[in-house]
Amino acid sequence: MKKRKAVVLYGSLTGNTEMVGKAFAEVLEEYGFETRCEKLKAGKDWSEDPVIFSDYDIVVLGSLIVAGLPYKEVYQLLGLQGNRTISGVKMEPGAEPDPEKNPMGRLQLHSGIPGIVAPSVATGSPGAKGDMLPTIYGVVYATYGGSGVGPPECYGSLEVMEELLRVNGVRTVGKFACPGKEMRHEAVDGIAKALNINIADSMAMIQRFTLDPDAEEFQSMDAEKITAIKHYLGIEDDYSMLEGNDPLGIGKPGSTFWHYDSGKRPSQRDLTKAKIFMAEIIEDYFLTTTGDPRPPYAMYTCIS
Numbered sequence: 001m002k003k004r005k006a007v008v009l010y011g012s013l014t015g016n017t018e019m020v021g022k023a024f025a026e027v028l029e030e031y032g033f034e035t036r037c038e039k040l041k042a043g044k045d046w047s048e049d050p051v052i053f054s055d056y057d058i059v060v061l062g063s064l065i066v067a068g069l070p071y072k073e074v075y076q077l078l079g080l081q082g083n084r085t086i087s088g089v090k091m092e093p094g095a096e097p098d099p100e101k102n103p104m105g106r107l108q109l110h111s112g113i114p115g116i117v118a119p120s121v122a123t124g125s126p127g128a129k130g131d132m133l134p135t136i137y138g139v140v141y142a143t144y145g146g147s148g149v150g151p152p153e154c155y156g157s158l159e160v161m162e163e164l165l166r167v168n169g170v171r172t173v174g175k176f177a178c179p180g181k182e183m184r185h186e187a188v189d190g191i192a193k194a195l196n197i198n199i200a201d202s203m204a205m206i207q208r209f210t211l212d213p214d215a216e217e218f219q220s221m222d223a224e225k226i227t228a229i230k231h232y233l234g235i236e237d238d239y240s241m242l243e244g245n246d247p248l249g250i251g252k253p254g255s256t257f258w259h260y261d262s263g264k265r266p267s268q269r270d271l272t273k274a275k276i277f278m279a280e281i282i283e284d285y286f287l288t289t290t291g292d293p294r295p296p297y298a299m300y301t302c303i304s
C-alpha cells in the first residue's frame with residue numbers, strides 16, 4: 001500500500017511554533033504518514049529542495065503572530081505577492097498550464113487572483129465536486145501571545161494562512177491555535193536599535209542567531225553588536241506574567257495576560273491538545289471504509 005505523505009511547515013522565531021509543529025509531525029508519523037517537518041528559515045533557497053504540495057496528502061502550515069499577522073517569512077513564501085518558490089517553480093501570473101514544467105499544474109490553471117477568476121466546479125478547484133485531482137488537506141495553526149483579549153487575536157492570521165493554502169491548491173480542514181510565550185518586544189526593538197536595522201530584519205536576525213550563533217555573519221560582526229544581541233535576548237528569560245496574588249484562594253496566582261501562565265506556553269497541556277486535534281483529523285478523514293479520504297466538508301477547530 002502506498003504510504004500517505006504529510007508536510008509540516010512553520011515559521012518560528014523562539015521555538016513555540018516549532019514545538020507544536022513537531023507534535024503534529026509526531027502524530028502524523030504515528031498514523032503512518034511519511035512526514036517532512038521543516039522550519040521556514042529566512043533566506044532559504046527552496047529551489048534546491050522544493051516542497052511540491054501535490055506530492056502530499058496533508059499540508060500543515062504554522063506561524064507565530066507578529067503585529068496581528070503571520071510571520072513575514074511565511075507570508076512571503078506562500079502568498080500571492082511572494083515568489084512562491086517553495087515548490088521550486090516560480091509562478092508567473094497568466095502563465096499557460098504546463099504540467100511538464102509545473103508539477104503543481106493545478107495552481108497554474110488558476111493563475112490570476114483566485115476568487116476573482118472564479119474557479120469553476122468540476123475543473124479541478126480543490127475539493128470541488130467533480131475535482132479530478134486528489135484533494136490536498138490542509139491544517140493551519142498559530143502560536144500567539146493574545147495578551148489583550150486572547151483568541152480573537154489569532155483569528156485573522158489563521159484566516160490568512162487558510163488563504164495562503166487555498167492559493168496553493170490546498171483545502172484547509174483544521175485550524176489550531178495555542179498561546180506561546182512572548183519574546184519581549186524590547187528584545188526585538190532593542191536589537192533593531194543597537195544594530196541600526198528595521199524590526200523585520202531584527203526578527204530575522206534573532207532567528208538566525210538562535211539557530212546558529214557561531215555562523216559566519218556573527219563571527220565577523222562587531223563584538224559590541226554581539227554583546228547587544230545577547231543582552232536583549234537574555235532579558236526574556238526572567239519574563240513572567242503571573243502576579244503575587246491568589247484570586248481563587250487555591251494557591252494559584254493571577255495572570256496579567258489574557259492567557260494563563262503565558263510565560264510557560266505552549267505547555268504540556270497545549271501540546272497534548274495539539275496531538276489530539278491532529279489525531280482526530282487523521283482518523284476522521286483517512287480511516288474510512290474504502291480507504292479513500294472523505295471529502296473536505298468539515299472544519300476542525302481547536303483554539304485557545
Ligand SMILES: Cc1cc2nc3c(=O)[nH]c(=O)nc-3n(C[C@H](O)[C@H](O)[C@H](O)COP(=O)(O)O)c2cc1C
Nearest residue numbers: 012013014015016017064065067068145146180182
Ligand atoms: C515582535 C513581536 C510581535 C508580536 N506580535 C503579536 C501580536 O500582534 N499578537 C499576538 O497575539 N502575539 C504577538 N506576538 C507573540 C508571538 O506570536 C508568540 O510569542 C509566538 O508564540 C512566538 O512563536 P515562536 O516561538 O514560534 O516564534 C509577538 C511577538 C513578537 C516578538
